[in-house]
Every structure is written in structure tokens, then in C-alpha cells.
Amino acid sequence: MGDFIYFTEEQKERANAVQIADILRREHEEVERSGNEWRWKRHRSVTFRGSSWYRHSRQVGSHAIDFMQEFFGMSYPEAVSYLLDGEQGQLIERGKRQETKRKPIKAGKGRQSVEKEQTEERKEPKEPKELKLPEKNPTMKRVYAYLLQKRHIDREILSYFAKAGTIYESAEHHNIVFAGLDSEGKIRHIHVKGSCSDGRSFRLNQEGSEAAYGFGYRGTGNRLYVFEAPIDLLSFLSLYPENWQGNSYITLNGVAEHAMLQALKDNPRLDTVVLCLDHDPAGIEACGRLAEILVRNGYGAVKRLQSACKDWNEDLKGRYGEETIPAQEHPRVMECRAWTEVLKEVTESINIKYANRSYICRYYQDIYNELKKGRGREQLMDAFDGPGMLLTGVLVRCMEKEGIALGRETSADQILENLSKRYQPHKDKGNFNTRIRQMQAAFEETLEVFDTKDLEQKEDQELLARKCMSLAMECIRAHIFVAIDCGEEQMKPAKQTVKEQKMEHQEGGMMLCSQS
Structure with missing residues (x-):
């Protein structure tokens, strides 16, 4: 039997008490009201209330830990650590102790629940999958149309990243492709976003992408600006273009810290971090968590910059007289x-x-x-x-x-x-x-x-x-x-x-x- 990660009952209890809505907002997922519950727009058979969820299509349900395993492919230790904002369990060596964990509960007739137990072993690491780059389209007409007309991104800003090859249009579905580079200029992360203007939302990280890299820019100065998503970054630069190339920028594709820490590691000049996450409860919580991580890693100069509206693109839309989504305090x-x-x-x-x-x-x-x-x-x-x-x-x-x-x-x-x-x-x-x-x-x-x-x-x-x-x-x-x-x-x-x-x-x- 292999080694495993042990979490206390109190840690498990805290992790399972995290609200499903908070998890989905943190991951930029859309939800909608369904009676006295909520429904996940991307998985419409999934409803939730508080920390409990139920997948009607498969008749399974449970709480937050199982939710992260079921829908985000996390191992048990990864799920608990994620829900506890990075808090780690104790590594127990082979043969010393065996723990059990719950799996999602299969509902029987009348939705009677039956719990099943299985070991909490740490799985052997999987072989990393190869990152396959989406084929480039010969032109970027759809991407330019969407980002310029729908999102109001500044043309010069967009053209800079297009020429650098970190934004392009995919040939198959004409999606927007955002490339994250390592310090050698090699593409290590691909984030794909739909370019339709009909309100349908589509985004994903390409299989084989490394979480430690994200779409961004390496400047000459000592400041790193941190954003949740590529369009937030582009919107910020469109709002405040003066001398933008003097700073560095990184997107997290969510609120995990990995890409931020890698950007700091790759650029020793950086000593000041400006957190520019969404102006909503999930963004506010993420800023607090990221600030703590930065301090633990020796970065004392941490600032926070909030958009006036819900995010930087909403601020940009407001400048063009469009209706905006207001900021939401915690x-x-x-x-x-x-x-x-x-x-x-x-x-x-x-x-x-x-x-x-x-x-x-x-x-x-x-x-x-x-x-x-x-x-x-x-x-x-x-x-x-x-x-x-x-x-x-x-x-x-x-x-x-x-x-x-x-x-x-x-x-x-x-x-x-x-x-x-x-x-x-x-x-x-x-x-x-x-x-x-x-x-x-x-x-x-x-x-x-x-x-x-x-x-x-x-x-x-x-x-x-x-x-x-x-x-x-x-x-x-x-x-x-x-x-x-x-x-x-x-x-x-x-x-x-x-x-x-x-x-x-x-x-x-x-x-x-x-x-x-």
C-alpha cells in the first residue's frame, strides 16, 4: 500500500462546508436559480444548495470534497487542500495507517442514500499529457470582430499580442486562443475562449496545459499585475495603456496561485505584486488568500486594485456607454x-x-x-x-x-x-x-x-x-x-x-x- 495524505476530521468538516456556489464563482462558472436551489449552467442536471449538490442524470450527490473530485478531476488530497485554500494534510508513510473516504452517494429508489467507503490513498502521479496546439486560422477576422466590437479591446493592444503569437484564432471553431509562455518563449499553456457574440459562454484550458503558466506579458519594471482571465488583462491595458510595457502581467485562468508564483520565479526583478481580481465575493476572498501566499513566499509589497464594476471589462464597457454588471461587495x-x-x-x-x-x-x-x-x-x-x-x-x-x-x-x-x-x-x-x-x-x-x-x-x-x-x-x-x-x-x-x-x-x- 502506498503513502497517503491524512486530514483531520475538523479539516474534512471545514472543506465539506464550503458553499458550492462559491466554488463555481471562483472557477468563473455560471449558475442560475432553480426554485429553492441553484443550477449549474454548464451541467444542467446538477443542482445545489449550500454545500450539498445532486447530479440528477446519474442520481449521485454529496458535498464539496466529492464535488471537486467528480467535476474537476481532483484527487482526494487535492480537493481538500483546494477547499481549505491551500492548507495541507499530513503525509503518512506506507503501512502506518489506513484512512477511508466517502464517494458520491448513489441514490436508490426514493433517493435513499447509501454511503460507500474507499481508501484515502495518494494516487501515483499520472503521466503528463502532451499539449497539442489548436491549428491557426489564416486570418483573425472573428477574433478581432469579437474583441474589438463586443469587448471594446484597444486595437493596438490586441495587435501587439497577435503579432507576438500569444493570441490567435483557431482554424476549426474560430475560437480565441490565448497562449501562456515559459521563460524560454515556449508555449506551455493554452486557454480557449469562444468568439460568438450571441451571449453563449465557452472557455476551457487545453488538455496538457500546465497550470504554472498563463497568458501574460513580461515587462522591464518591478511590478507584476495579476488577473483572473485574459480578457480582464486586455481590458485593463485598454483602459490604462500609458507605458504599459514597463510592467509585467499574468492571468491565472481562475484564482489559483501557480501562474503568479511562476512569473515571479522567472523574473527576479519583480518585487511588487498588484492583485487585480474581480470585484465580487469570490475575487475578494481570492485576493486575501493570494496575498497570504505572497507574504509566505517573501513578497511583502502586495497591493490590491479593484475595478469600479464587477471586472475590468465591465469598466471598459461602461466607458462606451453600455450597461454594466455592478461590483458586488463581500x-x-x-x-x-x-x-x-x-x-x-x-x-x-x-x-x-x-x-x-x-x-x-x-x-x-x-x-x-x-x-x-x-x-x-x-x-x-x-x-x-x-x-x-x-x-x-x-x-x-x-x-x-x-x-x-x-x-x-x-x-x-x-x-x-x-x-x-x-x-x-x-x-x-x-x-x-x-x-x-x-x-x-x-x-x-x-x-x-x-x-x-x-x-x-x-x-x-x-x-x-x-x-x-x-x-x-x-x-x-x-x-x-x-x-x-x-x-x-x-x-x-x-x-x-x-x-x-x-x-x-x-x-x-x-x-x-x-x-x-
């Missing part, structure tokens, strides 16, 4: 900002003398008591928008108090603004039980500092401030979950562990999965 980010303003008023009413362990435990216990009444949306609102709000206020006052002790006069309003800026929607994943576990862990770590550290010492004061910030962030995430993501199907109790049984009666304990 609902969780907007809720976080709004909630921060409410918390400012609440915190102002809390005297700093209540910034202590006793009041943290008191309001945490009040959350627990509210949640014992039930797990419907109303009960969750009572818990997290009542004592949860007061707990956050006390934690902010604790941070303010420790700041004063450290000689840092930071107001409660400034602390809350900082908390709001620290909120990252791409990391805010998981269902009800996951969030409760995360809050419980943050609560325990905060109490541990109170109970075991010398709060007269500077380093321990700083540690307490950090732990209070972590618990306050969990309170804010809990409110956002209730306001934006809460659904009854997410409140199902998880199996209770021995550790949770023992902790059920501790002070301030909130192991809600043990409650009936």
Missing part, C-alpha cells in the same frame, strides 16, 4: 463593518473596571445558557447578539486596559476598527460545530493566560491582549455566521468526544454538541 465583510459600528456603541457603555476574567466567564456562560434553549436562527441571534455582544465589548476593554499598562493609548474604537480590518472572509469557513470548537479553544487560551501568567510582566500583558483579540474575533465571526450563513441544516449536533464529555461541566464550558 456580504460577510459588509456585515463585519456594520457590526463593528454597533459594537462601538456597546463598548462605550461598558466601564473598563469590568475588563477582567470574571466578566469574560460570565458573558461566555450566558452564551452557553442561551444556546441550551435551541439551535434555531432565533436562538443563535439571542446568544451571539446578546451576551456575545457584551463579551466582545468586555474583551475590547481588556485589550484597551492592557494597552494602557503597556504605554499604548489605543481607544476602544481604534481596537474595533483594527478587528474589522483583520477579518478575512476566505478564512471564515466551517459549520456551526466548527465555530463553537474554535470559540471554545480561544476562550480556554484566554483563561489560561489569566490563570497561569504574571500580568505584571510586559510579555504576559501582550499575550493576554492577543488572546483577547482572538476570542473577540471568534465572537464577531459567530455573529456574521448567524447573520449571513446560518441555516438549520448546519446546526446538526456532532458526535461528542470523551474530552467534550469531561469538559461539559467546566466553568464557562460551551460544548454544545453535547446538549440535547
Whole structure:
């Protein structure tokens, strides 16, 4: 038996809780409403709601991990890592342990589900397929007509890439072919897009393409501009053509980081990255994730540039007086900002003398008591928008108090603004039980500092401030979950562990999965 990648139950739970709609938007797929569900336009037999999907033509369905395997050809480890924004599992050597995983559930008569188990082995890598270039058409009439008339791409910009051979028209179907080159000028990636102007959307990456390369341009300066798709890049250059050849540009053909990192590796001059992804929830989350990856790889100068409309081509269409698709802010980010303003008023009413362990435990216990009444949306609102709000206020006052002790006069309003800026929607994943576990862990770590550290010492004061910030962030995430993501199907109790049984009666304990 070969080696395999092991993921914890908590990691699997978080991965399976990712919304199918978020996955498809990230991959630039189109969806449409179908009753109380959604339908995938490219696979019309597939409907989904939340993190659950069902393929009616084959009578199979499951959750997010199986979705990535079924439709995007990923292995189990690849799917989990993708859904967790690059988070990796643990490599278990041959013969040490065997894991199981679920396959899509085959529905029988009356759509009764039967789960099947299979091993979680890491598959042997497949032989890479040869990249076959689409044959070139003698002319580019259709491509020029589509990009100039429908997309309003600047003629000089388009002609530059056409002469360079990185944009051409395919002979067979007259599609637009975008070529991604390596540092030697060899074509390593082909992205094909339809050139019809009738509203039908068609795009794919040619079989054998390498994800580490994408359509782009290598300039002479130190900046790399990153886009989701080739037309976004061309639109940006059409909008801002001045001295464009002084910079470098790369497209991701989605939101994966591989082409961006390869472009940086191939060009040591690049030290500043400008993320120019779509102005929508998927693009906002991807920017946060890519920025983290860049920092981990030693690139500290990361900027974000947003289009006024949904993407750069919509901005370009607007310049020509056409109707445009508006930008869409991330609902969780907007809720976080709004909630921060409410918390400012609440915190102002809390005297700093209540910034202590006793009041943290008191309001945490009040959350627990509210949640014992039930797990419907109303009960969750009572818990997290009542004592949860007061707990956050006390934690902010604790941070303010420790700041004063450290000689840092930071107001409660400034602390809350900082908390709001620290909120990252791409990391805010998981269902009800996951969030409760995360809050419980943050609560325990905060109490541990109170109970075991010398709060007269500077380093321990700083540690307490950090732990209070972590618990306050969990309170804010809990409110956002209730306001934006809460659904009854997410409140199902998880199996209770021995550790949770023992902790059920501790002070301030909130192991809600043990409650009936």
C-alpha cells in the first residue's frame, strides 16, 4: 500500500462546508436559480444548495470534497487542500495507517442514500499529457470582430499580442486562443475562449496545459499585475495603456496561485505584486488568500486594485456607454463593518473596571445558557447578539486596559476598527460545530493566560491582549455566521468526544454538541 495524505476530521468538516456556489464563482462558472436551489449552467442536471449538490442524470450527490473530485478531476488530497485554500494534510508513510473516504452517494429508489467507503490513498502521479496546439486560422477576422466590437479591446493592444503569437484564432471553431509562455518563449499553456457574440459562454484550458503558466506579458519594471482571465488583462491595458510595457502581467485562468508564483520565479526583478481580481465575493476572498501566499513566499509589497464594476471589462464597457454588471461587495465583510459600528456603541457603555476574567466567564456562560434553549436562527441571534455582544465589548476593554499598562493609548474604537480590518472572509469557513470548537479553544487560551501568567510582566500583558483579540474575533465571526450563513441544516449536533464529555461541566464550558 502506498503513502497517503491524512486530514483531520475538523479539516474534512471545514472543506465539506464550503458553499458550492462559491466554488463555481471562483472557477468563473455560471449558475442560475432553480426554485429553492441553484443550477449549474454548464451541467444542467446538477443542482445545489449550500454545500450539498445532486447530479440528477446519474442520481449521485454529496458535498464539496466529492464535488471537486467528480467535476474537476481532483484527487482526494487535492480537493481538500483546494477547499481549505491551500492548507495541507499530513503525509503518512506506507503501512502506518489506513484512512477511508466517502464517494458520491448513489441514490436508490426514493433517493435513499447509501454511503460507500474507499481508501484515502495518494494516487501515483499520472503521466503528463502532451499539449497539442489548436491549428491557426489564416486570418483573425472573428477574433478581432469579437474583441474589438463586443469587448471594446484597444486595437493596438490586441495587435501587439497577435503579432507576438500569444493570441490567435483557431482554424476549426474560430475560437480565441490565448497562449501562456515559459521563460524560454515556449508555449506551455493554452486557454480557449469562444468568439460568438450571441451571449453563449465557452472557455476551457487545453488538455496538457500546465497550470504554472498563463497568458501574460513580461515587462522591464518591478511590478507584476495579476488577473483572473485574459480578457480582464486586455481590458485593463485598454483602459490604462500609458507605458504599459514597463510592467509585467499574468492571468491565472481562475484564482489559483501557480501562474503568479511562476512569473515571479522567472523574473527576479519583480518585487511588487498588484492583485487585480474581480470585484465580487469570490475575487475578494481570492485576493486575501493570494496575498497570504505572497507574504509566505517573501513578497511583502502586495497591493490590491479593484475595478469600479464587477471586472475590468465591465469598466471598459461602461466607458462606451453600455450597461454594466455592478461590483458586488463581500456580504460577510459588509456585515463585519456594520457590526463593528454597533459594537462601538456597546463598548462605550461598558466601564473598563469590568475588563477582567470574571466578566469574560460570565458573558461566555450566558452564551452557553442561551444556546441550551435551541439551535434555531432565533436562538443563535439571542446568544451571539446578546451576551456575545457584551463579551466582545468586555474583551475590547481588556485589550484597551492592557494597552494602557503597556504605554499604548489605543481607544476602544481604534481596537474595533483594527478587528474589522483583520477579518478575512476566505478564512471564515466551517459549520456551526466548527465555530463553537474554535470559540471554545480561544476562550480556554484566554483563561489560561489569566490563570497561569504574571500580568505584571510586559510579555504576559501582550499575550493576554492577543488572546483577547482572538476570542473577540471568534465572537464577531459567530455573529456574521448567524447573520449571513446560518441555516438549520448546519446546526446538526456532532458526535461528542470523551474530552467534550469531561469538559461539559467546566466553568464557562460551551460544548454544545453535547446538549440535547
